[in-house]
Amino acid sequence: MQGLKHATHHIRRTDRASYLIPFFGVLAFDGELVQLALLPLALQPCPVSCLLILGGQLRAADTTLLLLLLLRLLVWLTQAWSNFIHIIKHLTVSSSSSSSSSSSSSSSSSSSSRLLVWLTQAWSNVMHIIKHLTVRSSSSSSSSSSTTTTTTSTTTTTWISSLMGQETTTTTIPVRPISILPQSTTTAARTLTSSLLTASWQQQRQLAVPLRLTEFGTLLRRPEQQQRRMTLLASTWKTCMSGSMSQSLALFWLKMMMQSKSTKQPTLQHSKQSYLSLCTLGRPCCWYRRASWPSQKRRHHQTDQHFEEECKIKHTLDYPPGNSYPSSLYMIRKLLGCREVHEVEQHVCVNDCCKFNKLKPNQYRGALRQKCPVCKELRFDTKMTDRGDRIIPRKVYYDFGLEKVIREKFFTDPAWCAARGQGRDTPGDYYTSPEARRLHEAAGAELHCPDTSVWHLGLDFCQWFKSKAHSTGFLTLRCGDLPHQDRSKLRFTRILAIITGPGEPKNLDPYLQEMLAAFNKFSPGNGGLKDVQQHLIVDGQLQVQEVDHKILLGGVYGDTPGIKKLARWLSHSAYLGCGYCWLKGTYAAGAVRFMGYLHPVDTVLGQPALCGDDGILLDHDAHVARAELVQGQHMEASAAGCHGMSIVIQELDYTSYPNTFVVPVPHAGILGCCKDFWSYVLRPTSGPSSHQFVISSEARRIMALRAAHVVATCDFGRPYTDILTKKGNWVMEDWLHWTETWSVYITAPHKGRPLLPPVVAQMWQHLRSGLLYFSRVHPSPDVAQDGVAARDQLFAYACLVEQHFGPAMCKFNLHVVVCRLVGQEAARGRAAFSNEYWVENLMQWAKAIVRGRTTGRPELVLLMEMLGEEALAHLRMKHPHEVRTFEEWFPPCAAMRGSNLDVAGSYGTQLLGSGYELSCTEHATLLEGWKARASHGLLPAGWFPGDLGSDDDAAVATALLYKYADVRGCELLHSTMYLRATQRKSYFVLVKYREGTPAVEVTYMAKVLFLVKLSAHGRTDLRVAVCELHRVQQQAGAIGVLWHTASFDKPTHASYVVCFEAHELQHKHVAALVPGGTDAWFIPYNNMSGADRAY
Secondary structure (H helix, E strand, C coil), rough: CCHHHHHHHHHHHHHHCCCEECEEEEEEEECCCCEEEEEEEEEECCCCCCCCCCCCCCCCCHHHHHHHHHHHHHHHHHHHHHHHHHHHHHHHHHHHHHHCCCCCHHHHHHHHHHHHHHHHHHHHHHHHHHHHHHHHHHHCCCHHHHHHHHHHHHHHHHHHHCCCCCCCCCCCECCCCCCCHHHHHHHHHHHHHHHHHCCCCCCCCHHCCCHHHHHHHHHCCCCCCCCHHHHHHHHHHHCCCCCCCCCHHHHHHHHHHHHCCCCCCCCCCCHHHHHHHHCCCCCHHHCCCCHHHHHHHHHHHCCCHHHHHHHHHHHHCCCCCCCCCCCCCCHHHHHHHCCHHHEEEEEECCCCEEEECCHHHHHCHHCCEEEEEEEEEEEEEEEEEEEEEEEEECEEECCCCCCCCHHHHHHCCCCHHHCCCCCCCCCCCCCHCHHHHHHHHHHHHHCCCCCEEEEEEEEEECCCCCCCCEEEEEEEEECCCCCCCCCHHHHHHEEEEECCCCCCCCCHHHHHHHHHHHHHHHHHHHCCCCCCCCEEEEECEEEEEEEEEEEEEEEEEEHHHHHHHHHHHHHHHHCCCCCCCCCCEECCEEEEECCCCCCCEEEECCCCCCCCHHHHECHHHHHHHHHHHCCCCCHHHHCCCCCCCHHHHCCCCCCCHHHCCCCCCHHHHHHHHHHHHHHCCCCCCCCCCHHCCCCCCHHHHHHHHCCCEEEEECCCCCCCHHHHHHHHHCHHHHHHHHHHHHHHCCCCCCCCCCCCCCHHHHHHHHHHHHHHHHCCCCCCCCCCHHHHHHHHHHHHHHHHHHHHCHHHHHHHHHHEEEEEEEEHHHHCCCCCHHHCCHHHHHHHHHHHHHHHCCCCCCCHHHHHHHHHHHHHHHHHHHHHCCCCCHHHCCCHHHHCCCCCCCCCCCCCCCCEEECCCCCCHHHHHHHHHHHHHHHHHCCCCCCHHHHHHHCCCCCCCCEEEECCEEEEEEEEEECCCCCCCCCCCCCCEEEEEECHHHHHHHHEEEEEEEEEEECCCCCCCEEEEEEEEHHHHHCCCCCCEEECCCCCCCCCCCEEEEEEECCCCEEEEEEEECCCCEEEEEECCCCCCCCCCCC
8 A cells, every 4th residue: 555655646746647558559540441459557657658540541531530539539548547546546545544444444345346437437438439430330231240249249358358468469340441641551551550469568568659648639629620630640650650761661660579589680671770760669769869879979989888888778677678679789780780890801911912812701710821922921820719719810901892982971972962073163173174184085084974073092090099109091082073162071081991000011002902993993994883872852852863983083192101102102211202303312410301492403314403393303104114114123212213113003094193192282381391390490599509590588478478369260170279388289280270370470570579580480481371372272362372483482481491491401391392282283273172181080080989999909999880880871872761860860050940040142141040139229239330331321222221210210121130140151150149159259350341532442350249131021131240340450570461450449330230242241360369458460260171161
């Protein structure tokens, strides 16, 4: 009785309808039959579940019958609940009373009688429903009466057994056809019903779909609205089935849930992906969670052990016994169909001499004594374990397969498929270059055909840990047939192969053989890839089209050591370290240095020359000739400048030595030259070196103070850290932002006095101007404007380096950017479209997966994650409508949710988030800015000063306030009202107006207060920014563009309306604000990292 008291108290305190399930049923309509299954009384902490409806199309004549059945069911549930609560209350009161034993007996007898009455009344209600169904069905024929009697009798026995908690089989009751979904699903409905009725009650509980009775109450509340009722029923069914599950997945859903619990691994006949959605008991919110476990697991840094524990908890505690929820990570990998490690594992010689033939693990013992044909090293080792000796390969790498990656990773992405082929006409792009025309002739393919695309190969090695040396190599892939702002995005790049560590291989040929053979196999001359399933979004619907695709290798990217290994050129420390020219290095300052800027130096040709002279540059034929001489042992590698023919050139005869291997501008220029220069000028001042090339202590103090004033925008992935104390921890991204943005303000003159020595400032001006031209899509006015001018800037810097710093600073990185960049741009198109940031992004992606994990075999940790994603990509290709990403199920863009959403205008600008009505203060600020603009005669065409209202007239236009916007489709702009960004401010934008008589251009820095969308009948919507305007001037002496105002506390215009459609907002700026002061500096920000775009 104490237990009943506790249960009663618990029910009183909670939602009773969520705990009691007096009736549990499933109805299935397929046009021929209605089958009804009952489950016993149950108490469980989950929402009430009752109906799952399938079938064809509901007829108006059957609507009344269905609603009557639902109404009768609801009445019965209400009565059953009332009776049950009455019994519990009675038992509780009886147990707490202090009456005599005879009174207790009487109370118990009364309770038992009450329970019997309740059961009888409940049973009477159920029989009434059955009789109604039977009479309805028997009216169609004279022979139905005997069938009805037999059916009712059998059903009575079945339901009594069900109420007693036993496993039963239910009986079919023929009725007139009732259906809801298209007739094409009748077979699925029949199979579904059969599976339901042959299941045990525990399995039926798992199959039941949560559906609250309030939804059915909505159906019954307004019986005259038939269309609305049918829409709700259909949407309920769709929700229960996770949105858009097809017939095959619905059948498979039932089949898997009906399987008996056994130790044997179930065989999946349909989408293995769907099983992960089946095990969620029909909850739509869980469909994706097990469908994309690898990416979510990695995104949230979830360890394998934590994931295993979560699976076990859900399998054991959250769901009923006998459920099919996967209980381990191993089970999920099996159900997904992940490839085993040995399927992607390739064996190479321990000395990188050759690649061995593919073997299965059960064939290892037969090849135990296999040796490398070159160095005679064994292929396998044996390791003793508790189960005996284990045969393991001595050296492996993991290859995912070029064809599989292209088919399942690229062509299954609708965004990638939509972008492919869209950027071919961009001025300066590869497709408009002389190299593209040469490739067209050499490969015999029309590059501008829709089915042909140029692909890029990348190579880089990374160190996983700071305390342990372990270098792992990656062969990466991207498509060069995308617009330049998209092709370098992380989602559009893939890893092709993982070269295991801990050391870097001596020879890369064995690792490239299979991949280059695939490039050759699928080239235009050999037919290309056949029947590739291309996924596209057309009119909001996913469509799968079969296309043929031909591939060509258009470039090889990587850092300097990686490029040299792929091209088989000598190391940068060799005398002939440059693979692009015949210039000889000079041994000086303890290493080989490359000079030839002030004075000509020796070359292989015997005639001295300067760096970059046309006469010493190698063309493709010269490269091939010297490689053949070395390969035929007619010349030493040290004399020829290479180790032989590159396997890329050897396997793909349409490639070109000087133009296929791309100069790594970020590595050689940003991370090489810039880092070397600033490390030299910031070295300690003590010692015999001249102080005219070292920054003074006072200047360093000012530079350190300025570091605290810089306020980055939301576009920066890393904040600025002081170059004086933190440059040792800087990565390429930090040096990139220093070159582009931070150095302009940090090194600017202080109160008219320069911080940098004159020669140092001149050198940095030359270096920055040249490198930023080759790094930006649209060069800013403070850098070189063409390739020849940029090369001249770099050559001028190199001359000053050789003159003032000596040979110690004349390193290979400086030589290669002076020697080759201008020629590469003339051949391949803009160098800004051809950098290797995309390879670095993949390196950081891989490091994020392994970070904090095992230090023994980091490649294996990464491999298991990638095999899971590969399996998902394969399932997405087979079932594109059911397998979705998390972002597709739940769009991540909060800006596209809410009320009063803005649609992008004709110029690509879109106000994001929900639109709000303006408060009185905000409307007054808007009105003040509108009047200020009207006073200058700058109102847009069709708009007038009184449109926003006045003291006498009402407003003609309606105004909605927004807090942030996407400007021109590529730049995020905040306002001061956008409070989510607390550290990085993105609301300073440059604007220019022509004022005065005669009119002159005046520059203002706009501080965006808030954004407004103006709408009026018969007019195009107007998007404006209400801003403070501060008049600024360009600071003299700064290396780059730097705007300054001395009265930031007193804006020139406290409120001014700036129009987006008039392109008045130009570029966002980084602000440098001195706390408590009136001075403010603003630095232009042009994004050139990550996506290869300027702004």
